[in-house]
Amino acid sequence: MTLSLEINKQFKGFSLDAKLEVPAGLTVLFGPSGSGKTTLLNAVAGLVQPERGHIRLGDQLLFDSDRRVNLPVHKRGLGFVFQDARLFPHLSVEKNLNYGRYFAVNKPQAADVNQIIEMLGISHLMARRPAKLSGGERQRVALGRALLSGPKMLLADEPLAALDGARKAELLPYFERLRDELKLPILYVTHSVSEAARLATTVVSMEAGRVLGQGSAAEVLSDPTLVPGGVRGVGTLLQTRVARHSDDGLSELEAGADTLVVPQVAQPVGTPLRVRIAAQDVIVATERPQGLSALNILSGQVLRLRTGEGPGAIVTLQTSAGELHARITRRSLAALKLREGQSCFAIVKTVSIAREDLGQG
Secondary structure, eight states, X not given: OOEEEEEEEEXXXXXXXXXXXXXXXXXXXXXXXXXXXXXXXXXXXXXXXXSEEEEEETTEEEEEXXXXXXXOGGGSOEEEXXXXXXXXXXXXXXXXXXXXXXXXXXXXXXXXXXXXXXXXXXXXXXXXXXXXXXXXXXXXXXXXXXXXXXXXXXXXXXXXXXXXXXXXXXXXXXXXXXXIIIOOOEEEEEOOHHHHHHHOSEEEEEEXXXXXXXXXHHHHTTOTXXXXXXXXXXXXXXXXXXXXXXXTSEEEEEETTEXXXXXXXXXXXXXXXXXXXXXXXXXXXXXXXXXOSOOEEEEEEEEEEEEOSSSEEEEEEEETXXXXXXXXXXXXXXXXXXXXXXXXXXXXXXXXXXXXXXXXX
């Protein structure tokens, strides 16, 4: 099911003017604060009414200014997860979940209800009230309530922003499972590069109320014109597979013909993993280095060289694992005499790859 929209909304000092086609999968609306991500999400939900334009989900018209169509929120068939859980404090977890079922456009079957509850790991929380839950548990219950409304699409407005690092790490796998197992279309707002890299099948980059570009996570997050922070935000997404786990707290991943050593992951051997590597964490060498503490050395060839007006440059290497981007200085570029087609090596410290940069998919 695809989402198609072209809308304009005027505020004092800000204008949202967006046109996009959102394919199936998990689509991240990505950009800095104030770029219009949440406003666009609220327009899809029916919480904000555009001045003009249209919004269509599959074959259902949600909004059309010319035809004077504006479906109310409860008839759009959408689930919504906010930054804060917004659970009813006087109701138990079970009754909060049943509230979602009460407003379901398509009532979920008992088997589907049980699947969602088990998937989110909240079956043991049913009798508790929200005050007795951790932040991560509250967000899982809020996610369950949204799913039990039988939505055609799930909308998530920075659902991890209010959580600490440990709770974020706890919740990210649930969004991966929704993406991979339920196949539910998801429109997900974030300004976190790690979340976008780990979760997105499609990334929509936004700035100042406009859509800058759209594409796969690998394409958008490697483009300095689309990533907030420019070259500082550029990174690589590698598709790997868990090869083995070691007793020293590390895991080894198959990355093409090379092995990538990362902090230990909980997934079993054979599991496909996405790995995000920030371009600024990659060192380039023209000869295979010796006597280094860094465990990851990938061989490749220079595919592209990009320089701007500043002191930096982006070197894109073609490795057996895919394209890998390195951010170096123009002085280093000149000193190494790098040119397209040249053989070289990329060095990545294991400790520079954080656990939140390792995701299933």
